[in-house]
Amino acid sequence: MESYDAIVIGSGISGGWAAKELCEKGLKTLVLERGRNIEHLKDYPTALKEPWEFEHRNFLPQKVRKANPLISKAAGYNEDTAHFFIQDKDHPYVQEKPFDWIRGYQVGGKSLIWGRACQRWSDFEFTAPARFGYGIDWPIRYNDVAPWYSHVEKFIGVCGNKDGIASMPDGEFLPPLDFNCVEKHLQQKFLEHYKNRYLVQGRWAQLSEPQAIHLEQGRGRCQRRNLCMRGCPYGGYFSSVTSTLPWAHKTGNLSIRPFSVVHSILYDEQKGKASGVRVIDTNTKEVIEYQARIIFVNASALNSNLILLNSISHRFPQGLGNDNGLLGKFIGFHIYRGYINAAVPGFEDQYYYGKNPTEPILANFRNLGKQDTDYLGGFTTFMGAYRPRTEEVGDAVEIGADFKKALSQPAGWRVYMYMQGETMPKESNHVSLSKDQKDQWGIPLLVTSVDYDDNDEKMVKDFLTQGKEMLEKAGCVDVQTYDNKQAPGLDIHEMGGCRMGKDPKTSLLNEWNQLHACNNVFVTDGACMTSTGNQSPSLLYMALTARAANYAVEKLKRNNL
Amino acid sequence: MQRREAIQKTVLILGGALAGTEVLITACQPNAPTNVAGVIQALNPRLLEEIADVIIPDTPDSPGAKKAKVGDFMKLILQDCYAEEEQKIMAQGLEELEKTCHKEFQSGFIELKPEEKQQTLLKIDREAKDYEKNRQENTPAHYFTLVKRLTTFAYFSSEIGTTKALRYNPIPKRFEGCVPYKAGEKAWA
Numbered sequence: 001m002e003s004y005d006a007i008v009i010g011s012g013i014s015g016g017w018a019a020k021e022l023c024e025k026g027l028k029t030l031v032l033e034r035g036r037n038i039e040h041l042k043d044y045p046t047a048l049k050e051p052w053e054f055e056h057r058n059f060l061p062q063k064v065r066k067a068n069p070l071i072s073k074a075a076g077y078n079e080d081t082a083h084f085f086i087q088d089k090d091h092p093y094v095q096e097k098p099f100d101w102i103r104g105y106q107v108g109g110k111s112l113i114w115g116r117a118c119q120r121w122s123d124f125e126f127t128a129p130a131r132f133g134y135g136i137d138w139p140i141r142y143n144d145v146a147p148w149y150s151h152v153e154k155f156i157g158v159c160g161n162k163d164g165i166a167s168m169p170d171g172e173f174l175p176p177l178d179f180n181c182v183e184k185h186l187q188q189k190f191l192e193h194y195k196n197r198y199l200v201q202g203r204w205a206q207l208s209e210p211q212a213i214h215l216e217q218g219r220g221r222c223q224r225r226n227l228c229m230r231g232c233p234y235g236g237y238f239s240s241v242t243s244t245l246p247w248a249h250k251t252g253n254l255s256i257r258p259f260s261v262v263h264s265i266l267y268d269e270q271k272g273k274a275s276g277v278r279v280i281d282t283n284t285k286e287v288i289e290y291q292a293r294i295i296f297v298n299a300s301a302l303n304s305n306l307i308l309l310n311s312i313s314h315r316f317p318q319g320l321g322n323d324n325g326l327l328g329k330f331i332g333f334h335i336y337r338g339y340i341n342a343a344v345p346g347f348e349d350q351y352y353y354g355k356n357p358t359e360p361i362l363a364n365f366r367n368l369g370k371q372d373t374d375y376l377g378g379f380t381t382f383m384g385a386y387r388p389r390t391e392e393v394g395d396a397v398e399i400g401a402d403f404k405k406a407l408s409q410p411a412g413w414r415v416y417m418y419m420q421g422e423t424m425p426k427e428s429n430h431v432s433l434s435k436d437q438k439d440q441w442g443i444p445l446l447v448t449s450v451d452y453d454d455n456d457e458k459m460v461k462d463f464l465t466q467g468k469e470m471l472e473k474a475g476c477v478d479v480q481t482y483d484n485k486q487a488p489g490l491d492i493h494e495m496g497g498c499r500m501g502k503d504p505k506t507s508l509l510n511e512w513n514q515l516h517a518c519n520n521v522f523v524t525d526g527a528c529m530t531s532t533g534n535q536s537p538s539l540l541y542m543a544l545t546a547r548a549a550n551y552a553v554e555k556l557k558r559n560n561l
Numbered sequence: 562m563q564r565r566e567a568i569q570k571t572v573l574i575l576g577g578a579l580a581g582t583e584v585l586i587t588a589c590q591p592n593a594p595t596n597v598a599g600v601i602q603a604l605n606p607r608l609l610e611e612i613a614d615v616i617i618p619d620t621p622d623s624p625g626a627k628k629a630k631v632g633d634f635m636k637l638i639l640q641d642c643y644a645e646e647e648q649k650i651m652a653q654g655l656e657e658l659e660k661t662c663h664k665e666f667q668s669g670f671i672e673l674k675p676e677e678k679q680q681t682l683l684k685i686d687r688e689a690k691d692y693e694k695n696r697q698e699n700t701p702a703h704y705f706t707l708v709k710r711l712t713t714f715a716y717f718s719s720e721i722g723t724t725k726a727l728r729y730n731p732i733p734k735r736f737e738g739c740v741p742y743k744a745g746e747k748a749w750a
Contacts, residue, residue, distance in 0.1 A: 050720065050723075050731065051718060051723060051750075052718060052719050052720045052723060055637070056637070056638065056641060056642060057634075057714075057718040059638060059642050059714070060642070061641035061642050062641060062642060062643075062644070063641070177736050177738075178736055178737060178738030178739070179738050180738040180739060181738065181739040183738070184738075184739075221734075223732050223733065223734055224733045224734060224735055224736040225731065225732060225733065348742070348744075349741060349742050349743070350739055350740070350741065350742055351740050351741070351742035351746075351749075352736070352737060352738050352739065352740055353733065353735070353736065353737040353740045353749075354730075354733035354734070354735050354736035354737060355733060355736065356736045356738075387748075388748075389717065389727065389748040389750075390748070391713070395690045395694075398683060398686065399615060399616045399682060399683065399686050399709070400615065400616070400618055400679070400683075401618060401620050403616065403617070404616075404617045404618065404620060404623075404625070404726065405620070407617075407713060407717065408623075408726045408727060408747050408748060409745070409746070409747060409748055410742070410746075410748040410749075
């Protein structure tokens with residue numbers, strides 16, 4: 001049996017970080033990826049295509065939608081990016097309640113098609129569950145993660161402005177992308193009318209001005225094309241494929257095995273530790289086992305749950321580390337249901353140049369120090385102002401030259417807002433393994449049972465009410481609010497199921513992301529989340545991964561694992 | 562998640578703020594094919610292109626829909642992306658147009674003289690605008706409304722539309738938030 005110092009299950013945003021840190025510290029590391037290989041530059045077939053070169057010019061054909069009713073809904077999915085998403089038929093799962101499980105199976109995972117928002121969590125979020133009495137307390141605080149946030153930000157490159165907002169701490173920022181003139185106006189108006197509502201330049205994993213460390217990774221300046229999700233030939237945004245994996249590769253310690261779906265983690269009953277993993281080659285269906293001293297589980301939140309639940313041994317009949325029966329429970333997600341759009345009168349003599357790959361963020365202003373609403377939790381708002389091409393002309397404009405001219409010009413300014421809301425951890429929101437249905441590799445299908453609740457409904461309503469009021473106070477007109485009622489999962493922020501905590505009775509992982517009951521296994525992707533917070537989670541996954549990897553290496557050195 | 566593009570689309574569709582995409586997107590919902598597909602398949606793309614060129618003609622600053630070769634693309638979108646209802650409206654409408662041309666000019670639309678083409682479509686455009694003004698919710702759009710939207714989409718997404726009728730720079734290199742705009746300047750593609 002092939003043997004390594006470490007195995008990392010998954011090559012996405014957190015798996016890439018585990019690989020980088022472990023390889024840099026000298027561990028021979030095997031990264032297992034269930035999908036195909038993706039190499040920077042070589043495997044971005046659409047990156048430099050002109051918009052008119054796509055067969056349907058990014059207008060999805062009926063047959064694509066019909067064949068992929070799930071994945072074609074995903075944000076960013078289109079003719080130019082479809083190759084980085086799964087096909088529905090290949091990867092079934094069972095929905096006890098509607099849940100859109102969006103997946104990208106390839107080396108780099110969803111880090112190729114992620115949203116790139118990189119706000120830090122604040123202590124408001126780490127302490128909210130304990131203060132307001134929902135879920136369990138996080139075993140860590142902002143100060144435990146802050147140095148790791150810095151470590152990650154410097155390496156991946158995050159643009160942003162130091163705004164000094166308590167609910168969204170500053171980080172190690174590259175210069176921010178400009179506000180446009182309407183966004184500047186909105187920022188001022190919000191502060192005039194509300195003391196604590198801060199609209200700030202987005203914090204995004206975008207190389208606005210690359211530093212030496214980024215050039216060393218072979219990455220260059222963001223070209224302001226906003227075509228990130230096709231894969232960036234300039235390396236202008238962070239993905240595992242452009243950054244952490246090649247970096248790990250340079251150490252000589254990295255092996256990547258694509259087409260390797262992990263069936264389970266092997267447990268050595270004598271030693272009381274995990275001894276390796278069982279892998280199925282997705283093409284040949286050959287079963288292969290690999291040994292390692294430590295295992296990092298970074299398969300993406302729900303797949304990490306699946307693997308652990310499927311890792312059955314005499315010691316762990318309900319899944320690895322699952323002594324308390326809580327594995328797969330307390331699944332969380334982010335509420336993305338509320339959208340607002342409005343017209344902005346004036347500013348007709350203002351426009352912008354280039355494509356902004358980031359968007360401004362309105363920091364959470366709800367339930368910070370105390371509870372000030374009839375629900376728990378808070379929401380981040382993403383928003384921005386833009387001037388689309390004219391699409392609607394008055395009836396007086398006749399077809400012909402006048403019609404063409406009118407449509408060739410920018411319309412008036414518009415503004416949009418959408419929410420990213422916290423959900424409450426609930427035991428009833430869970431995933432489990434199907435007892436009778438298996439996938440093409442003989443692995444049980446995942447069953448999802450995740451739903452909205454009354455708290456979520458109240459938050460959506462509050463977001464829509466507050467957003468409308470703010471825009472109206474800022475002088476916007478024709479404010480339209482929508483609740484699109486989308487199913488959980490489409491937010492692509494599924495979290496939890498293997499949460500961190502102080503007490504092994506109520507949590508699966510300790511403060512170092514180590515399974516309480518099997519301490520050479522670390523889970524550092526979205527599965528580890530104790531609560532969902534309202535900030536985008538990817539940066540936290542990366543920071544927690546780097547932190548856990550460095551801890552694991554120290555423990556290994558002292559033979560403590 | 563940077564979902565601006567997707568969200569703008571959703572919001573505008575729901576709000577009907579951009580009726581142009583409204584029809585196009587709802588049109589792409591899955592639907593059962595019938596013999597309407599056959600009618601669309603038999604459509605001459607040149608007919609679509611000739612109509613489109615009256616809607617978006619050559620002007621001193623940029624070539625029109627014909628030079629942008631929108632015909633084949635319009636047919637492709639009709640076939641691949643439109644729902645059956647929209648296909649049906651289009652098929653019937655275009656048939657009606659041909660009948661009108663034969664009645665008034667004793668020839669099909671493609672063979673009409675430029676001023677006859679313009680005269681015919683201007684009349685239909687006015688009819689369509691009147692029809693839309695009085696249209697009840699959940700009743701079908703006028704076929705010419707669909708023709709105009711499809712034309713607009715096809716033209717402004719074409720190479721000529723993108724690079725000549727609009728301003729286009731595939732690699733902007735920088736983003737400037739506030740740039741003065743003078744009335745009449747073209748939009749950025």
